Amino acid sequence: MNERRWQAQEFAKLAGVTVRALHHYDRLGLLPAGRSAAGYRLYGAPELERLQQIVTLKFIGLSLRQIRDFLRRPDYDLRRALAAQRLALEQRRAHLGRAIRAIAAAEAALARGRRERAEALRQIIREIEMNARKDWMGKYYSEAARAKIRARRSQWTAEQVQQAERDWAALIAEVEAAAKAGMDPACPSAQALARRWRELLQGFTGGDPEIQAGLNRLYADRKNWPEDFKPPYSDRASEFIRKAMNC
Numbered sequence: 001m002n003e004r005r006w007q008a009q010e011f012a013k014l015a016g017v018t019v020r021a022l023h024h025y026d027r028l029g030l031l032p033a034g035r036s037a038a039g040y041r042l043y044g045a046p047e048l049e050r051l052q053q054i055v056t057l058k059f060i061g062l063s064l065r066q067i068r069d070f071l072r073r074p075d076y077d078l079r080r081a082l083a084a085q086r087l088a089l090e091q092r093r094a095h096l097g098r099a100i101r102a103i104a105a106a107e108a109a110l111a112r113g114r115r116e117r118a119e120a121l122r123q124i125i126r127e128i129e130m131n132a133r134k135d136w137m138g139k140y141y142s143e144a145a146r147a148k149i150r151a152r153r154s155q156w157t158a159e160q161v162q163q164a165e166r167d168w169a170a171l172i173a174e175v176e177a178a179a180k181a182g183m184d185p186a187c188p189s190a191q192a193l194a195r196r197w198r199e200l201l202q203g204f205t206g207g208d209p210e211i212q213a214g215l216n217r218l219y220a221d222r223k224n225w226p227e228d229f230k231p232p233y234s235d236r237a238s239e240f241i242r243k244a245m246n247c
Contacts, residue, residue, distance in 0.1 A: 011043035087150045141214030179240035186247040194244040
């Protein structure tokens, strides 16, 4: 593969993709091919490496534009890219495992006819929605930050994740109430809320500046959030906690 070159149809068969896909990637500047003297596209080892990246990144959830930008980065390195992709796929496998277990629990609950079936169904929704959010939110984080987030999540148990969700839900409810009541962001009670907010953020970022930078980009780009995504807290609460944290 290091020396030989293939025309599009041969290369497509070898790689397990369609010729149409190769042409499409070429037009987008994702997979530029060399040309023979007769003008036919030619593919070899470099194109196979790049095609693997395209297929894997697309499977992970990146758009073709994001993939193109990623592959054009001056610091692109295949070894680091493969490691990050492996972590992403392992994370997705873990998520699918949780979703499968949640569905199995719902099936069992339905068979028993017990009341907990509603909670089992809600758990399926939570698992699937969580994965959907991760797919579009990931674009705000650098490759290195995404790898760090996946590494941190892999160390969390299901109980820790659920506890963090409960802690955030309780804190957001208190912040919403404080904002609605017109609490002074500089008062001791507001400052106590700000400290708890920082602690929960620290649990997500681990104090890593790259992860924090991605989180900042995410919340600075609210106008481009999916229409069906509901922010976890209101604009009023967001403004209140921002002021409290800056006091």
